[in-house]
Amino acid sequence: MVSLPKSFALGEDWLTASAAIAIANGDLQLTLSKKTRTKVSESWEIVRNIVEKGQPVYGINTGFGPLCTTKISKAETKILQNNILQSHSVGVGEPIDKEIAKLMLILKAHSLAKGFSGISETTLERIIWHIEHNAIPLVPSQGSVGASGDLAPLSHLFLPLIGLGRLEYKGEILTTDELFEKTDLQPLELGPKEGLALINGTQFIAAHAIKVVEKMHSCLSQADIIGAMMIEGLQGSIKPFYNELHALRPYKGNVHVAKRIKRLLKGSEIMEAHAFCERVQDPYSLRCIPQVHGASRNAWLHLKELLEIELNSVTDNPIIIDDELTISGGSFHGQPLAMALDYACLAASEIGNISDRRIYLALEGNSPGVPKLLMQDTGINSGYMILQYTTAALASENKGLCYPSSADSIPTSLGQEDHVSMGSISGRKALQVLENVEKILAIELLTAAQAFEFRKPLKSGILLDEVHKAVREKVPFAAKDRVFADDIAIGIEMIKDKTIIKTIEKTKKEKKISFKTPFSNEFEVF
Structure with missing residues (x-):
């Protein structure tokens, strides 16, 4: 901001x-x-x-x-x-x-x-x-x-x-x-x-859109950080985030996300330790973070730009221009924001969708050194198995909420108002989806931190190490089963409170670390 x-x-x-x-x-x-x-x-x-x-x-x-x-x-x-x-x-x-x-x-x-x-x-x-x-x-x-x-x-x-x-x-x-x-x-x-x-x-629609812009900005920023931590935990490759790749397909969101992830991984001992491993490429949920998170960033930017026009417009009717001219028009119609909110709703849902896939990936036990279900002693312990059930349920619920409200119109006012936007529903649904995404990201934060633990004593870059410490101050490593709902509640509060964003900002300031991308002015400000 x-x-x-x-x-x-x-x-x-x-x-x-x-x-x-x-x-x-x-x-x-x-x-x-x-x-x-x-x-x-x-x-x-x-x-x-x-x-x-x-x-x-x-x-x-x-x-x-x-x-x-x-x-x-x-x-x-x-x-x-x-x-x-x-x-x-x-x-x-x-x-x-x-x-x-x-x-x-x-x-x-x-x-x-x-x-x-x-x-x-x-x-x-x-x-x-x-x-x-x-x-x-x-x-x-x-x-x-x-x-x-x-x-x-x-x-x-x-x-x-x-x-x-x-x-x-x-x-x-x-x-x-x-x-x-x-x-x-x-x-x-x-x-x-x-x-x-x-x-x-359109103030009901626009007020909801303000909260969508704010909450989605937070989710996008935290999804990048958590995704980077998961890359470290699962020994993902840094190559998919190289500038040389994204210069050949330079969508603003993709370039921005790739640069952020690469900066988060800078100086990582974990990354250096497997630089010459035999793995050719990672699953999409790791490798395609710039493409998926980036596309959602572009949707957020589109909504933000349209919202600012709306916030500074006159949207009632009729409009009093001057003594000679009064116009009865349609500036009250919510379609401009309704469609953008539906787009943002889908974009937000996809952040939760790919996050759930990374959580599932972390549980498979296919990454060297990371046990199945993120726990060594399984059988008597279920480990992190059921946390992914919750993210699956939330991701599925979001998919159902993604049907575009603006695709519907029911005539009102005895046919005088024969096409309406349903943008109020678009705004409400987008916020519902984002609240679910916050919960999914909270669970990914917990699983990424657990996977990250198995890379010790190797260190990540200074930024991700500090984020991991911030998580561990609130949620301890899980060596055996416990009531994970309590951990999730803490994780959700951390996401809502932007704890990991604050940790990154504090570390950047203390260590004088630059975190700029070519599109920071557009994506980091609302």
Whole structure:
């Protein structure tokens, strides 16, 4: 991650996944410049003038969806906006993670602050209040089809603005009435267009995509490190990672991964000890790490690039351009991120798939010096046999989750919305897959560390030796069977906490080790 400034100007600065997470964590403060306030006020005035003149504009003085031809009187325009929040709050399922709901608030505030949505400054400031005071609405996980925007989840997100819904505030789940009693806030009276501007947009999809980008970046980085450790444990060859090979097929991801693995193996006594062995080539799960991990890296990069466009876009409808031009279009449609999230979902699954294959390979006992099932005294002990059952189950579950949600579309709104993205499901599934991948990588970390042990007293390169020490500080070598679920739980926590990444970073800094590749700026920053 790059270093960030101390503040972020809503509607003006370029929002990235890392900046959005920093805002959600309270590490980056939100500001509204005078210029932005002016743009928001001008857009608000244009909407009020439309109502005064009585010219029909979708969602301002007409009904919604198939009711777009139903004219709404001037007196009823405010009632219309309150009603849309209530009628569209139809989400079901468990609430989404609080951080994702907070990201939704941040993304919506940034989009509204661009001054093309006809929102009032008062409403925008109330959203910012919720972000800054960590009063985060409960948002059901299911109910969005990803166009016209994430209607149901965004409706739940903004019910508290009008005194409805529930929130998490200071560790408690409260009704909005209870929040108002504690804070002296009052419900807002939404003006024309405001309800529609709040719920029309892709912020549910985009917030999930932010977490996909963050979590997948972590998994990719750790998969390279764990894969390198497994190469050492199983006496894999370093030749498949030579620059000369990848220069002939220079996909960015492949080149980046090969360079990383080669650097991790630099100075290895283990590698030198079998440099002239008779093995001609390794199984694919070792030899093709640059091709498989690299392809997933490319998918991650594609999602990251599209996500940044989305985070800095206006995705509601209609769009208020100026006094003369209001456009009812389709910028709320989630297809751009839906397809990229499905691609990322498949790419993440493949990281788990090849990891499971390396675990299986480690158990076979075909590598000199490494016993079958990674334990000397088997028979009475099952060794690491059943850990691979778990990774097989997780890898298989992920394959079932890889069916692309964006391949489906069910017409809604009486046919007015006859093609939808299902991108909300794409985002949720991608996160499910990544959570499973974290578990698979945790088990590979344990098996790689066990295989690595059998290479002693030979040492690996300084980086991998330090990683192995970090594992052994938390999980001891297994000479006989024990409750391996406890080891796995520790391993999962290490993956989630990025322990091995932190170990690499610390060692690089202390030993002044360069770890750059030609594409580090693209793959190491989000």
